[in-house]
Amino acid sequence: MTTTITTVTKPVEENSPLLPADIELTYLAEGAANIIYRLQSPTAPSSGPFSSTVLSTRLIRLRKALPSAQPNKATFNYISHTAFPLFPSSLLVSTELVRVPRAVLERENARLLSLEALGARSKKRHGLYLETMEEYAFLVADMSARTGREVLVEFKPKWVVQSPSAPQDARRCRTCALRLKKDGGRGFCPLDLASGEAARIRRAVDYLLPQKPPKGFELRELTWELEKTKLEEKVVDFLMNSELMPTLAGLQTRLDPQGPLGEMKKGFLDAMTVRDLTVFLRVDMDAPSGGVECGIGDLDMKSKENGKEAYWRDTERGLVEGGFYELDSS
Ligand SMILES: O=P(O)(O)O[C@@H]1[C@@H](OP(=O)(O)O)[C@H](OP(=O)(O)O)[C@H](O)[C@H](OP(=O)(O)O)[C@H]1OP(=O)(O)O
Ligand SMILES: Nc1ncnc2c1ncn2[C@@H]1O[C@H](COP(=O)(O)OP(=O)(O)OP(=O)(O)O)[C@@H](O)[C@H]1O
Structure with a gap:
């Protein structure tokens, strides 16, 4: 079974509690x-x-x-x-x-x-x-591991649907194209993560898991590799069955139908927030099935000020004009 933390956001009010000075x-x-x-x-x-x-x-x-x-x-x-x-x-x-x-x-x-x-x-x-x-x-x-048998998997899903300003014949998604432009490095493809297909999700998740046992983790299997396989299955299963990825994809599509070369209306800024949020998955390794708690954080407001509008437009133009979207993924 997949579990989720119950969450509430208290409304803004003048009398927010004051942290004690001796904290x-x-x-x-x-x-x-x-x-x-x-x-x-x-x-x-x-x-x-x-x-x-x-x-x-x-x-x-x-x-x-x-x-x-x-x-x-x-x-x-x-x-x-x-x-x-x-x-x-x-x-x-x-x-x-x-x-x-x-x-x-x-x-x-x-x-x-x-x-x-x-x-x-x-x-x-x-x-x-x-x-x-x-x-x-x-x-x-706090989404950190609470016991030696929990693992925190933290990632930014980024652009889980293709940029609406990408060329029709794009072979890379926006995140993979930008990564290639920035440093040519390897990383997960957000479209894999949101694909709903187990094999593609697994390929992406592979990039998100710790290569070594996290500090304080208690090995029950012989090696971290064996634990990691179990962790991978739990995360893949969560991403296949939770509303997380469909929600992110739906929001990005709805909020920004034009992309960074469009008019950049209000929805665009909210889409940029969604494209830059962080997901925390706390995984209980000993739960017979599921055992994944999800928390989305870092939903910070984006603004066109401080050169961001130009950054977003220039980045997209650079990707399109530099042919980064069309380069083969292999
Ligand atoms: O431009 P991107 O896609 O590389 O995203 C930036 C992030 O880079 P990364 O996730 O490492 O690729 C970047 O993250 P880092 O500083 O690299 O950790 C910021 O989140 C940035 O937003 P802001 O300027 O702080 O509001 C992010 O900028 P925007 O989301 O406003 O584009
Ligand atoms: N709720 C949480 N539970 C566990 N760890 C957290 C939590 N919130 C933040 N962290 C840890 O603190 C780090 C920094 O937090 P956060 O992302 O909020 O900082 P930031 O300055 O807003 O980041 P950015 O560089 O994206 O602007 C996170 O990467 C994560 O490791």
Whole structure:
């Protein structure tokens, strides 16, 4: 059986709960725009917005001071009114808006410097810190493995239907064409992922699974390869049977019928959000069947500002005019 987490998005309101100033944060990961922390408090109450249960099942997503970034309140407004309603709630990572004391942000910025000095922060992320003027943060369901027998599979499905501006005789999808243009590297084809055909989905999933056992994973089979085969079957089975891929494909088709060389109406920006979201699949390796929880995250608002409109048009023109869509996939 396939399981999904039950999720809710609380509406934006003025009185979002304020994170206690003595909250302990542990750096987990970061992307270009946000840093993700685990939460802990020795004095957490047994109920309320920051109860010990809430703290142990959620992560906090704090925004970095990027000049192009939107304030979290505006982003939350967008996700709760526009992006989340596009999806069945069972597919979404539960997300709440909370307020953060400035002292917490300042303290964590000092810690980031220490992490850098210790070599515990990726070099490419050095020099960019948390936005201390930001009043809000996102409290998100933690999709990490909770036991040594769970695995988190994280991926961006990207353009799961062909770009409407691609040439009629295209032999590559938009994502494969762009990958070829960027670095010629190998990767999964999103059209395989959304094909509904087991063999094609398996081919794509192969690229998404960890090559080594994840940290803390408990091997029950002789080798990771054997575990990986089991993991692959679970993920393929989920993608064949869940509404995830048909939903993504349906949205991308409906929201952007013209592609980046078209008029770029409102739906286009939402389509770009859907084309850049992240999927978290938490897989229970010992579930007799299924055991996959799905959470869609990173549904950030896209804007034409800051050169993005030109980037999208130029990228598409470059792919079309450079013949990247027509090059053979082999
Ligand atoms: O242009 P793409 O398709 O490479 O997607 C960009 C992503 O690259 P990748 O997923 O690695 O291929 C890119 O991801 P990374 O920074 O490479 O992790 C961003 O998500 C970017 O969006 P934004 O400018 O931050 O709003 C993404 O830009 P857009 O989705 O706005 O095009
Ligand atoms: N709900 C979650 N559960 C588990 N891990 C998560 C969760 N949200 C984020 N992460 C981890 O933190 C990383 C960075 O988070 P996120 O993608 O939100 O950052 P970002 O800065 O918005 O990324 P981008 O580079 O796409 O802008 C993710 O790649 C993932 O490994």
